[in-house]
Amino acid sequence: DGGITQSPKYLFRKEGQNVTLSCEQNLNHDAMYWYRQDPGQGLRLIYYSQIVNDFQKGDIAEGYSVSREKKESFPLTVTSAQKNPTAFYLCASSLTGVNNEQFFGPGTRLTVL
Amino acid sequence: AQKITQTQPGMFVQEKEAVTLDCTYDTSDPSYGLFWYKQPSSGEMIFLIYQGSYDQQNATEGRYSLNFQKARKSANLVISASQLGDSAMYFCAMRDPDNDMRFGAGTRLTVKP
Numbered sequence: 001d002g003g004i005t006q007s008p009k010y011l012f013r014k015e016g017q018n019v020t021l022s023c024e025q026n027l028n029h030d031a032m033y034w035y036r037q038d039p040g041q042g043l044r045l046i047y048y049s050q051i052v053n054d055f056q057k058g059d060i061a062e063g064y065s066v067s068r069e070k071k072e073s074f075p076l077t078v079t080s081a082q083k084n085p086t087a088f089y090l091c092a093s094s095l096t097g098v099n100n101e102q103f104f105g106p107g108t109r110l111t112v113l
Numbered sequence: 114a115q116k117i118t119q120t121q122p123g124m125f126v127q128e129k130e131a132v133t134l135d136c137t138y139d140t141s142d143p144s145y146g147l148f149w150y151k152q153p154s155s156g157e158m159i160f161l162i163y164q165g166s167y168d169q170q171n172a173t174e175g176r177y178s179l180n181f182q183k184a185r186k187s188a189n190l191v192i193s194a195s196q197l198g199d200s201a202m203y204f205c206a207m208r209d210p211d212n213d214m215r216f217g218a219g220t221r222l223t224v225k226p
Contacts, residue, residue, distance in 0.1 A: 031212045042119075042204060042218040050212050059215075088156065098146035098208050099165055104158035 003027070006091050006105035013085075013112050021076045021108045023091035032074035033092040033102065036060060043090060049074055050096060078110065085112045115140040115207050119217035126195045127225050133180070134190045134220045136205030142166075144210050147188040149179065152202040152219070161203075164188055195224045 004025045013019045023032065031050050035043040045058030049068040063082025068074055074093075078085045088109050092102040116139040126132035138147065145166045151159040164172045164179045172179040180189040192199055200223050208214040 033214065035216070040221075043206075043216040045213070045215055048213065056211075056213070058213075090158065092158070092214075094212075094214075096212050098144055098210060099163065100146075100208075101148055101160045101163055102158075102206075102214060103160075107156050 004091060004093055004103055004105035006089075006108050009106065009108060011108055011110045013110070015112055016080045018080060019078050019085075019110065021078065021089055021091075021110070023074045023076065023105060024072055025074075025093040025103075025105075026072060027093055027103060028071070029093035029103070030071070030096050031094045032068065033094075034058075034064075034066065034074070034076045035090045035092065037088040037090060037107075039088075046076065085110060115142070115145070115209055115213070115215055117205055117207050117215055117217035119205055119220050121220045122218075123221045123223070125223050125225060126192075126199075128197060129194055131191060131193045132195055132222065134192070134203050134205075134222065136188045136190065136217060138186050138188065138205075138207050140186075140207065140209060142209050146208040147179070147181070148206040148208065148214075149177070149188075149190045150204045150206060150216075151199075152204065154201070158204075162190070192222075197224050197226060200224045 033048040034046040047066045049055035065077045091105040094102045147164040149161040178191045205217040
């Protein structure tokens with residue numbers, strides 16, 4: 001089945017540790033996105049990528065890093081510089097163009113202790 | 114970057130009645146796409162409906178319709194014949210020609226039996 005996978009579903013880390021969230025898609029989509037969602041809030045764009053080896057910062061990129069070495073994969077690293085990393089992280093992908101909707105993964109809930 | 118505004122943090126509707134969820138946006142691009150997503154308590158993101166900036170007619174998808182008023186920069190979602198399963202968070206989003214896609218803060222809809 002085609003879709004987007006994010007792993008793991010729940011992730012616990014100690015404060016000060018870097019952690020990498022996985023996002024893989026087999027939909028042959030060029031564009032991929034990372035959003036952060038805090039409880040009861042909207043989705044805030046962290047980074048997005050339109051093509052392999054290229055990505056752009058969103059509104060809240062500080063403390064995060066990404067890579068796009070393969071079309072299928074867009075991992076997000078939450079670094080120790082991110083002051084409040086505990087949140088729900090959603091990955092999405094889509095075809096390029098204003099008329100194409102995003103397809104979302106199930107999300108990773110990160111808790112930093 | 115474009116800006117999306119949803120001014121209704123919470124809405125209540127009686128089962129079988131219609132409800133309108135408000136969304137306004139701001140952009141200088143003539144070409145853009147407007148989207149609505151539903152997020153149940155499970156956290157998954159479900160695409161509902163799309164409206165293109167050049168579309169002359171309002172989009173409809175089953176019980177969902179989009180009241181698109183381009184001059185007012187509004188794209189309100191209308192849900193007809195509400196069902197208990199419609200209780201969820203609803204997000205308005207806009208995509209620009211650079212494939213940047215931003216979301217509003219969301220509206221929590223509660224359908225009363």
